[in-house]
Amino acid sequence: MSSEWPDTLAAAPGQYAACGRGEEHGLGVHWEVLLGITGKDFTIIAASKAAMRGATVLKASDDKTRALNSHSLMAFSGEAGDTVQFAEFIQANIQLYSMRNSMELSPSATANFVRGELASALRSRRPYTVNLLLGGYDEIADKPTLYWIDYLASLAPVPYAAHGYAQYYCLSLLDKHHHPDIDFAQGMKILRMCSEELKRRLPIDFKGLMVKIITKDGIREEEYADDQNVAVP
Amino acid sequence: MIPPPDGGACVAMVGKDCVAIACDLRLGMQALTVSNNFPKIFSYGDVHLGLTGLATDVSTVSDLFRYKVNMYRLREERNISPQTMANLVSSSLYERRFGPYFVSPVIAGINQTSGKPFICGFDSIGCIDFAKDFIVSGTASDQLFGTCEGLWEPDLVSCACSGDMG
């Protein structure tokens, strides 16, 4: 009977602390950086540009995000193949909703839809191993939004978030410096602190960050210089 | 029975003509806290359901019961009573006997017909634990057990009942 469970759950249920998740088995998965920060009127989504397979960097300008509609953006990391497949499946369905109904799904509805798909996949024959950040701007509440979703389909609305090892470096920085009403310049400043810390402490080169911003005007890519060296004490 | 990977804490208690139910708000992986805004108590009319365990199943199970209770309310034109809810939770969890949701639910509510308070707890496959006094669940259940055993007494009034968990 237990063979019907998804591998991730059957392996050793004890290791999943709850309200949370366990270790992934895919190598290199943890090294991918996903970062999200909300502020007064914006959400920043940053993702590392390295596409890795084992010990090899295949690409240094990888885009780990997909726009779902004009006001929500999904960043993803996880097992190669699953990620883009799942993201584009979600993207297609959210766009289909927009076309059919001539209106866009709100960020919270989008997040719960994504969670539902991931959760039903989790207990299927082959689950998706994908971690997600869903940045958006809720035009009705006039507020930026950010949702943290992991491959077990745990969903949490958060003011700032990260996935992979980046969590251990960035969440403490964000705990200290983040406020709900920071302006865009302050948000970018905190992001800079995070990326410098990652460059300083992560043992691999993640090839810099691709940064996208969601505001009431939509999604845009932000120039993000990451060629200067960071001093390591 | 495989015990669910606990997470979070939940306690329900009976007092004089009242019940109280409380939970923590943390979502985390081992030592890392991901969110401090993850409620584990869900209200369905007169009944309150606390869910500790695997976060994804907390959401899945709470959504499932929102659906089931809303359908019940439409069909029967009345709110579900805590006792009926307890049996619904039990049968729904046992349906997944060989691939359970990793949650330990707790129910608290007042039966509007009899006016009597009601609490109960479950394991992850739906075995009901009827208790007259209190129910604890989650990673902190041992500590909550101790606290409740030490401080609970019959006919606590509502403020004392909730203050207990402060």
Added chain:
Amino acid sequence: MVYSGMGPDYRVLVDKARKVSHTGYKRVYNEYPPTRILVQDVARVMQEATQSGGVRPYGVSLLIAGWDDGIEPEAEGKDQEEHDEEKKKISGKTGGILKGGPSLYQVDPSGSYFPWKATAIGKSATSAKTFLEKRYTEGLELEDAIHIALLTLKETIEGEMNGDTVEIGIVGPPEDRLLGFEGVEGAQGPRFRKLSPQEVEDYLTNL
């Protein structure tokens, strides 16, 4: 539950009603369905037979009687006098959670169903209903209700009426005195009983 129409169809419906009240209700909620829910389930079975291919509709009309836990009509009246000016109460009249007591439904082959205070089905239903209309009053006692029911039957059916040709079933609050024992905590008496031919005979002689 009683019927008028084709006996074999009725037996099938009784089987289905018993089955659905367990699979669709008792095994989920560990309690039996309220009368209205059971009536809806039976009505659904009958409606589906009117719309499905390869089957014919059930050739029966049903009367389904039930007794539900909750606040009974009389008690509700008393309650409202006591809490005269208090905030608006959830009343049984709206079909809220507190609604209890006796109920009677008629279900037709089409799947439509109606609640009644008193009614009749079958060949001479119209004249029986006219008769009942004259005799029925609110708050009938059981003995009077049986009396009126038998009178109605006598007026409208042909053939002899005796203990073997007439059946009387009573649905009411749990009758603990019929348990046959005492002192077991939580034991509830039967809510349904059928009068014996001898009892029916007694009522008939008193007509």
